[in-house]
Amino acid sequence: MRYLRSGTGRLALAEVARYALTDSSLVSDIASARKDYGDRTAVLVETVRLRRKAAAKFADASQWLFTDEALQQATAAPVAEHRARRLAGATVHDATCSIGTELAVLRDHAAVVLGSDIDPVRVAMARHNLGPDVMLCRADALRPITRGAVVIVDPARRTGARRRFDPRSYVPPLDALLEVLADREYAVKCAPGIDFAVLAQLGFTGEIEVTSAGGSVREACLWSPGLAGGGVHRRATVLDTGEQITDADPHECAVAPAGRWIVDPDGAVVRAGLVRHYAARHGLWQLDPDIAYLSGDALPYGVRGFEVLDQVPFSERVLRQELSARDVGVLEILVRGVDVDPDTLRTRLRPRGTTALTIVITRLGTGAASRATAFLCRPSR
Known part of the structure; x- marks a missing residue:
């Protein structure tokens, strides 16, 4: 990490970024890069390839540091932007800030932002990615360190390549999170396929917002009752069109043969x-x-x-x-x-x-x- 953040590391990344690094050229590109960078070739190549993958989620990730797992879990920019607009003017604590992707958007909307993560490497990456204007520290999401802030949590939903479908097996577990956050305002990101019946069993009574972007469903966000829309328990947000539908809307609908x-x-x-x-x-x-x-x-x-x-x-x-x-x-x-x-x-x-x-x-x-x-x-x- 220290090497990647150094002047020498940045120059090396710029040089490695000149390689194609495609599936067909990867072996020969690594062999060529190893002549100049030796044992540091692997981390240079991985960083460049992750930055290229990140382009599908973020407008400009050309100088960011990632881990593959953190990039997979990172919220796509349009979804993060939508959530930040809902939190405009608030004091927000991202309690699983990881490499800082959500904080990068929140700082343009919230009054005050703070990030924390239990992983010291990710905190260091977030510090590099965000610069000095965002407060960051190492902390466990299950041990609150703020008062009066809206808490955002994005529990890990994968173990390597395998998905965790039971929210009680998230890291940190959703049931433990909801208990810790019971007297707080919060937004907890979950898998879009989360079982609503399980949420009811866990005592969740706020708003479930299912959001899509680019034609695919990206996440289900749990909003605490104090942040939910009045009387809304389920919301569909289609970012491609800007449309929102809620369970408070009229739902009288006929059943009939196909029209045009x-x-x-x-x-x-x-x-x-x-x-x-x-x-x-x-x-x-x-x-x-x-x-x-x-x-x-x-x-x-x-x-x-x-x-x-x-x-x-x-x-x-x-x-x-x-x-x-x-x-x-x-x-x-x-x-x-x-x-x-x-x-x-x-x-x-x-x-x-x-x-x-x-x-x-x-x-x-x-x-x-x-x-x-x-x-x-x-x-x-």
């Missing part, structure tokens, strides 16, 4: 259990009360939808005939409620034409009356 369009709601809406609320806002209806696909005669602004051309029973033979008749060569397959792997089905259908088509496969009805149905659609974009 089929809409597959954003993953944050589905994960937060707010499909009916989203439908009510946009004048849509459900194709089936237990399936997340929606339909309507007009698309919500900025939302990709699928214009229904035909509806047929789900059958590989029928679909193969339809693809041949429509000269389909580019095929997108969406599935809900039916045990079908889109990639496997696409291979078996063997589309060989020149036009594009989307097939939306879903189950309609319940019990003996249920049926697997395929909608042949033209995507809006």
Whole structure:
């Protein structure tokens, strides 16, 4: 670490950054770099490669220091920016600050920021990454060191390459965190797939905000009751469009046959259990009360939808005939409620034409009356 932060180390990083360091060139690049940097080659190459990976999450990570695990866990900049706006003007303590990615955004919005982490190496990296204007120290998130501050915690949810699905096995454990933070205002980042029933068992009564960015669900953030929106317990935030849906919104929604369009709601809406609320806002209806696909005669602004051309029973033979008749060569397959792997089905259908088509496969009805149905659609974009 001291070497990487030194003038000599920075010059070495700049030189190593000139190498391609791709999967195909990595061995030869390392061999070449080792002639100049010897045993320090590995840490130089790893730092350069991590900086390049970080470009997918941050606007400028060209001078930052990372560990691979810290980078994997780091919050993407748009998500961190959204959380910082919710905390504008507050005093904020990031109690698992790691290498400082969240603090880098918070300091532009919060009145006062403080970072701490139990790992001394990560604290040192955060000090390098953030400079002298952010207060940092080593501390255990389960032993509070501040009063009156909003506490942000991002428990580790991986062990190496393996994910921890039970929040009680996070590091630090979520149940212990919620107990320690019971009389504090807080925001705790969790995996987007966290079981809401487990949160209820742990006594959580605040707001669960599920956030998506770049078309994928990024996290579920637990906001303490004092920071939750009035009467809101679940919120879906779609950063790509700026839309927010909550369980306090109207949710009256009909179930009816497909209209002109089929809409597959954003993953944050589905994960937060707010499909009916989203439908009510946009004048849509459900194709089936237990399936997340929606339909309507007009698309919500900025939302990709699928214009229904035909509806047929789900059958590989029928679909193969339809693809041949429509000269389909580019095929997108969406599935809900039916045990079908889109990639496997696409291979078996063997589309060989020149036009594009989307097939939306879903189950309609319940019990003996249920049926697997395929909608042949033209995507809006």
